Amino acid sequence: MLLRICTGFVAAVVLATAAPAAAARPESRLVLTYAGETGRPAAVRLTCDPDGGEHPKAAQACAELGRVGADPRRLKPADRLCFMLYQPVTAQLRGTWRGRPVKWTQRFGNGCEMTRATGVLFAF
Template sequence: MRHRIAAVSAAALLTLAGATGIAEAQPAGLYAPSAVVLTVGQGEDAATAVRAVTVSCAPTAQGTHPDPKAACAALAATSGTLDALLAAPDSHRACPMHYAPVTVTADGVWQGSRISWKHTFANACTMSATLNGNAVFAF
């Protein structure tokens, strides 16, 4: 199943790359390619993708993400370290202590470099509380 998600992610990137011109030869230094497939999945290995979107950030923000401009700004703020997306959980939000893992992933190219990142939360409430206000996984 993981290979199927990877194949779907790769196909989505190629489609996005073709649609944005990333796959075409461009003058060196014009724009560093940034095209990422974001997923939210059930389980520790994200084998069952519940939601997936694409976002391309150069030269303009676009993709299937509901707010690609905000997602690109949040990704840019990480300076390439996607663990920076993880904030301290909202202390005013109480989450149940049941284990129903939810995994988020980001795969693609960010400013010309290949990225592959994932993080597993104990449950959807914990994910929501931790990513509160973060536009990247707000889809």
């Protein structure tokens, strides 16, 4: 009788600990960079699931990427005005998002336009 109880308990523990592991998402590892025509490029590593890396707003950036499937083109631009000053900036996102490769590059008229379009993603 005691053997059956112990066996049942061990089986329940094994099943309970195996279920969360099976449901875990693949980790996301990204490198985000931006650079103007003059000056040094800026770059950070961002990991999601769990959130981390060098990005100062990793949790917010991961949440934004999660909402759009890691496609910055699908982000809703902020409702703000930018000066019509041409100082081009190129932003780039590369890496793996939940097990699949992602690659995105876009050129903006200036840093304000980049921030308006991408939110916290390139806020570093």
